Amino acid sequence: MADTLNGTVALVTGASSGIGEATAVDLARHGAAVALVARRRDRLDALAGRIGDAGGTALVIEADVADESAVGAAVARTVAELGRLDTVVANAGVMLLGPVADAPTEEWRRMVNLNVLGLMYTAHAALPHLLAAAEDGPRGVGDLVLVSSVAGRVARNGSGVYNATKHAVGAFGEALRQEVTQxxxxxxxxxxxxxxxxxAGHNRPEIMPSLEARFADMERLEAIDIAEAVSFVVTRPRRTAINEVLVRPTEQQ
Ligand code: NDP
Incomplete structure (x- = not known):
């Protein structure tokens, strides 16, 4: 039986589209008040409207997660306006693919700054509040969900730096898990x-055909499939920690 998230507060980075948007909606459906963090304010405002219309509570925070001070301010504002912080989903990410040779290294900096450092800044800023939630929060736990990828488990020709960022997420997460789980x-x-x-749409035009070909004959997951996995993880009873969830489309090798 899943625990309700009533009385808890969640923060989702990258909430303006895709997995983050679906996750914010699903956490609100489970009863959490949700802070929505991303750069596209119009998208966040529309999402907050939808959550509000369904009877939920949402706080819009326009922030660049690659900017440490902006992440700190987003967490501080969440706690100031929603009262606490129990659940964090560090989801904001970018995937810029292609061979290492001749790659525009600006793309590497964008991925490392967001997928690795941005996620670490999010964890760092949120941690004191998650520890406080574990001590005296409504559910006696704090939850930090790191959105990695199958690319964090298996490296592929053409995804080197994206692979590196997602492998880094796994290493960071496991070390942090050991630090705070007790x-x-x-x-x-x-x-x-x-x-x-x-x-995928943020890739250079010359990368797109091979990317599209890879998934042409596959029924891909929908964002809600991942959102439901996140909700499952954070609604477990206090004694149960789901450490890792790998969700592939059935047809993906
Ligand atoms: P989307 O492109 O739909 O969503 C990415 C989100 O990240 C957007 O909300 C975007 O908002 C936000 N974002 C990007 N840059 C920044 C930034 N600098 N500061 C704050 N927010 C930012 O992709 P997905 O939903 O698919 O991706 C979400 C996560 O899932 C990523 O970490 C990705 O690596 C991971 N993932 C996705 C897979 C897939 O097949 N789609 C597979 C495996 C993992 P905005 O532009 O408004 O800032």
């Missing part, structure tokens, strides 16, 4: 396979 902060890694979102 204080009832649960650190979970969620690793999606191919999901139908805007993620």
């Amino acid at each position: 204080r009832h902060v649960r650190v979970a890694l969620v690793e999606p396979g191919a999901v139908d979102t805007e993620l």
